[in-house]
Amino acid sequence: MRGVRRAARRAQRSDAEVGSSATGQPRRGGSLGALRGLRFWLAGPAHQAGAMASDGLEGEHPSVTLFRQYLRIRTVQPEPDYGAAVAFLEERARQLGLGCQKVEVAPGYVVTILTWPGTNPRLSSLILNSHTDVVPVFKEHWSHDPFEAFKDAEGYIYARGAQDMKCVSIQYLEAVRRLKAEGCHFPRTIHMIFVPDEEVGGHKGMELFVQRPEFRALKAGFALDEGLANPTDAFTVFYSERSPWWVRITSTGNPGHGSRFVEDTAAEKLHKVVSSILTFREKERQRLQSNPHLKAGAVTSVNLTKLEGGVAYNVVPATMSASFDFRVAPDVDLKAFEEQLQGWCQAAGDGVTFDFAQKWTEPRVTSTDDSDPWWAAFSGACKDMNLTLEPEIFPAATDSRYLRAVGVPALGFSPMNLTPVLLHDHDERLHEAVFLRGVDIYTRLLPALASVPALPSDG
Known part of the structure; x- marks a missing residue:
């Protein structure tokens, strides 16, 4: 609980700097005004500390620099460079002091697991899932090279995977980095899982991984996975998906x-x-x-x-x-x-x-009832941040279906409001302010979820 209170105090300070409205965004008129407000927030002292980009761009937040580095790794189907992605993640694990396990579920298809141990190993763990592959591109239809991670003067980052879903992968990592730097500790272990093959069905990724002993050893109790952007002030959260x-x-x-x-x-x-x-x-x-x-x-x-x-x-x-x-x-x-x-x-x-x-014949629904401890922790943390949630059924398919099928409740959540849905589209992009706001949101969510009290299912 000490770590939870410390994280809450830090996030409250961040919210004060943002000057958030009922939606957790700056009090400006409309989406453009909100993004301008977020850019003003980015210029504040809380987001300038040490903000020297490794690629030589002064003033860029280091989390954004890391995001752009990851976007430049060409994990594009049908021949994704998984080796480069795994090496990138191994280096993140080393820098953060996290355990790193690699599980080859099929020849050349590696699931990478970064682990932050909890204080009570008897409890089930929190899974933060993301996929490393991205869909193909048609470069002639892009304004910028889709693997350059070009950032324009307005702060929009153009790249394949900017929304789906390399943003979430780095948000996980950066939230954990912040919490560890503050000395936080939580009862439940946090496993960040980076899987291949999702964009072509996950048949050589999560579908195989959930059947392996290495997955069972994680003692997964609850999972977060990808969602979608929302062009309004609200944040969409997905509790099921179509088959x-x-x-x-x-x-x-x-x-x-x-x-x-x-x-x-x-x-x-x-x-x-x-x-x-x-x-x-x-x-x-x-x-x-x-x-x-x-x-x-x-x-x-x-x-x-x-x-x-x-x-x-x-x-x-x-x-x-x-x-x-x-x-x-x-x-x-x-x-x-x-x-x-x-x-x-x-x-x-x-x-x-x-x-x-x-x-697919295993449709499952994750509870969004207030009596459910996991949903209560998730929605409660969002309420504390004044975020408006819109629970929905995911219209397509994600790796969450494999997790739910083996009994792990999962929510799909990509914190991108005030953002058009551009996954798989030409000129896929994400504003750096929205990305950084997502890091803040996960920095509040993880303490709440990793501190859910012991449940009957924990054994």
């Missing part, structure tokens, strides 16, 4: 010459299935648009992503296929939904089948 189903519909029919009215063709039957699925899509879209209380994660989305078939203009193909990306809402009966898929195929005629390229 990704990647479905290929294959239709077979009579072949023939392109000049004839061939009966019972593969294309005709495939058209019926596609029409049924797109009709379902429109119903879900209208349901979302007609209810202002619904968010994207609460409905099932589907998109036609691939059409295949045919060998020549004048040949009616015997086989055609259509691929769909379904994101199934967590309250959907998955067995009934698969039966619906089967029904659409059967209604189209004989010779229409479907198979799965990916099928």
